[in-house]
Amino acid sequence: MKASRKSAAAIHLAVSVVLATAVGAFIFFVWYPGALFDAVGGQGLLLIIAGVDVCLGPLLTLIVFNPSKQRRLLVLDLSIIAALQVSALLYGLYATFEARPVFLAYGQGKFVAVTANELDGTLLKAAGDPKFQTLPLMGPRLVGTRQPTGFNDLSELSFVQAMTGMGIHYLPRYYVDIADVRDDIVREAKTLDQLRSRHPQSVAVLDRSLARLGREADSVKFIALRTKRRPLTMLVDSQSGAVLDTLLINPD
Numbered sequence: 001m002k003a004s005r006k007s008a009a010a011i012h013l014a015v016s017v018v019l020a021t022a023v024g025a026f027i028f029f030v031w032y033p034g035a036l037f038d039a040v041g042g043q044g045l046l047l048i049i050a051g052v053d054v055c056l057g058p059l060l061t062l063i064v065f066n067p068s069k070q071r072r073l074l075v076l077d078l079s080i081i082a083a084l085q086v087s088a089l090l091y092g093l094y095a096t097f098e099a100r101p102v103f104l105a106y107g108q109g110k111f112v113a114v115t116a117n118e119l120d121g122t123l124l125k126a127a128g129d130p131k132f133q134t135l136p137l138m139g140p141r142l143v144g145t146r147q148p149t150g151f152n153d154l155s156e157l158s159f160v161q162a163m164t165g166m167g168i169h170y171l172p173r174y175y176v177d178i179a180d181v182r183d184d185i186v187r188e189a190k191t192l193d194q195l196r197s198r199h200p201q202s203v204a205v206l207d208r209s210l211a212r213l214g215r216e217a218d219s220v221k222f223i224a225l226r227t228k229r230r231p232l233t234m235l236v237d238s239q240s241g242a243v244l245d246t247l248l249i250n251p252d
Contacts, residue, residue, distance in 0.1 A: 009062035016057050016085070020050045023093070030139050031100040035246040039227040040101050040113055049092035057085035102135045104225065104243075105169040106181050107145030109188040111225040111234055112169035119172065127172035142243060144181030145174045182241035189221035189236050195251065202249045209235060209245045220244065224251040 024046050032042030060081045066074070103114040116135050127133045132143065145168045148154050157174075161167055168174050196203055210217060218238070225232040225246060233249040236242060 004067065005062060005065045008065045009058045012061045013054065013058035016054045019089075020053050023053075023089070024050060027096055031096065033139055035232050035248045036101055036113065036140070036227070038248060039230050039232050040115065041099060041229060042096070045092070045096045045099065049089065049096065052088045052092060053085060056088060057081055060084070101140040101227075103143050103169075103172075103175070104140050105143050105145055105175065106178065106185060107147075107168050107174075110223060112167075113140070113225060113227040114170055115228075118166070118170055123170070124172055127175060129175065132172045132175040142178040143175045144178050144184075145169060145171075146176050146180075148174065185223060185236055185241035186221070186238065189223040189238070189241070192217045192220055192222060195222050195233065195249065198252070199249055202247075205247055205249060209247055213244055215244070222251060 027042055027046055028037050032040055037043055037046075061078070064077045064081070069077070098115075098117045100116055101113040102116045102119065104111050105114055119135065124133050124135070147168070148157055157168060157171070160171065192206065195206065210220065213220075213235075220235050221238045222233050222235055225234045230248075231250055231252060233247045233251040234243055235245040235247065237244060
């Protein structure tokens with residue numbers, strides 16, 4: 001029994017939905033985890049990928065599929081459609097991969113989300129620690145920064161900031177392990193009472209996070225996470241400075 005045009009398109013649509021769901025889950029849970037998905041632009045990129053992948057292939061199948069065609073021609077048509085769909089998916093994945101956050105760098109009283117396309121090979125090679133010379137592939141890495149002390153380093157940092165507007169968070173040569181700056185995080189972080197008073201409309205979001213973490217409010221502080229699109233709130237342990245959660249709440 002030959003498949004009809006509509007049934008062929010329906011099968012193609014089902015396969016495309018499964019594939020888009022798997023890709024979306026990986027992007028959401030690995031490359032753009034939690035609140036970063038919305039704040040760094042993962043949502044928009046995923047919608048483009050899903051829209052093209054889910055719509056393009058099945059639509060083309062619906063248009064060109066003809067059960068009366070010779071099998072050889074039908075296989076050729078479907079192979080071309082599959083190649084176009086895979087190419088579109090790979091291009092979307094590449095764009096998403098290049099725009100993913102790779103470091104959440106702490107310094108000067110805040111975290112900053114640094115994306116892959118903001119760090120070139122020259123900046124990475126300048127890092128003193130080998131583990132900061134490559135970009136993480138499986139989600140953003142928490143790092144700290146050390147303030148330069150020498151005249152040459154201070155001059156370089158001032159020059160970079162003046163020419164590019166990019167501060168110390170974007171210079172891997174000043175990266176250090178996050179454990180080295182936990183005391184600074186604890187000192188700079190603010191109490192949740194301050195966050196509640198600034199944004200009473202977001203109290204429910206905050207309380208849900210605390211309940212999920214199993215934490216009392218006095219054991220948690222917050223600190224800002226800056227991204228290109230919008231600021232986020234990071235919850236940290238009030239004693240150790242360990243990052244607990246990231247929320248879609250403006251910390252200012």
